Amino acid sequence: MDYVLPMTADTLKILEHRTLGLDAQLLRFERPDWDWKAGQLISLGGADPQDQRDYSIASGENDETLDVLYRLIPHGVVTPHLLKLKAGDQIPVQGPYGRFTLRNPEQPVVFCATGTGIAPCRAYIRSHARLNLTLLHGVRYAADLYFKEEMENVQYYPFCSKEELNGASGRLTEFLKQMPLMENAAYYLCGANEMIYEAEEILTERGVNAVDLHHEPYYYRAYDETLS
Numbered sequence: 529m530d531y532v533l534p535m536t537a538d539t540l541k542i543l544e545h546r547t548l549g550l551d552a553q554l555l556r557f558e559r560p561d562w563d564w565k566a567g568q569l570i571s572l573g574g575a576d577p578q579d580q581r582d583y584s585i586a587s588g589e590n591d592e593t594l595d596v597l598y599r600l601i602p603h604g605v606v607t608p609h610l611l612k613l614k615a616g617d618q619i620p621v622q623g624p625y626g627r628f629t630l631r632n633p634e635q636p637v638v639f640c641a642t643g644t645g646i647a648p649c650r651a652y653i654r655s656h657a658r659l660n661l662t663l664l665h666g667v668r669y670a671a672d673l674y675f676k677e678e679m680e681n682v683q684y685y686p687f688c689s690k691e692e693l694n695g696a697s698g699r700l701t702e703f704l705k706q707m708p709l710m711e712n713a714a715y716y717l718c719g720a721n722e723m724i725y726e727a728e729e730i731l732t733e734r735g736v737n738a739v740d741l742h743h744e745p746y747y748y749r750a751y752d753e754t755l756s
């Protein structure tokens with residue numbers, strides 16, 4: 529598999545590659561000459577589409593760089609190759625695609641993310657300065673609450689599954705069962721499929737209309753117990 533190719537219109541050039549928290553990686557690319565909508569994604573990996581995977585764009589629509597976040601899956605096909613990339617390398621890209629875009633920036637947003645699923649939320653925040661947004665971010669350890677310093681204009685609720693946070697431990701979905709719901713909010717759910725399906729069930733039972741539920745499932749944790 530060839531993951532680093534000469535620059536063409538269909539490649540991105542890496543400016544920075546660093547670790548965030550315990551096991552997420554930030555890949556920062558030079559802004560390409562095409563535009564994206566907050567919430568869209570790109571496919572990255574080898575030249576062959578079979579060796580590509582989807583990654584949400586974590587940058588705002590007018591940012592000077594294009595950022596993505598990924599978590600290393602040691603036995604995965606693509607992420608071990610991504611991990612070898614360094615500043616100056618070029619990587620094949622396809623996209624942008626996807627429909628996980630903000631339907632109405634005037635409508636309050638409740639965003640539920642696990643791990644790197646925070647990426648589209650960051651893109652929304654950076655693209656829409658006046659957005660009324662509540663973020664519920666579920667991670668394993670507090671060190672993985674990356675971007676919390678960018679959340680000063682957001683109602684921000686962090687959750688850690690493997691350690692106590694400020695003397696409390698808890699699950700995002702338990703909080704969702706009892707948090708006060710705004711009547712006119714839209715709910716955006718992103719990350720582990722299990723969280724998404726559980727959250728959708730809870731919100732539907734609590735009376736949220738299907739038209740206000742949007743999701744972007746990344747993976748099934750149940751298939752991969754070693755990574756839970």
Ligand SMILES: Cc1cc2nc3c(=O)[nH]c(=O)nc-3n(C[C@H](O)[C@H](O)[C@H](O)COP(=O)(O)OP(=O)(O)OC[C@H]3O[C@@H](n4cnc5c(N)ncnc54)[C@H](O)[C@@H]3O)c2cc1C
Pocket residue numbers: 569581582583584585596597598599600601603604605606607608643644645647744745746747748749751752755
């Ligand atoms: C629409 C969409 C957007 C996505 N956006 C992102 C993103 O922004 N950031 C990101 O990190 N991933 C994202 N993903 C997941 C990503 O596309 C890859 O599946 C992931 O990076 C693993 O690729 P791999 O080739 O290394 O592993 P694979 O060989 O594809 O998978 C190996 C195993 O790891 C599991 N797995 C995949 N991802 C995870 C994970 N994060 N945690 C635990 N287990 C996992 C898979 O279910 C599979 O069982 C997205 C997926 C989709 C469908």
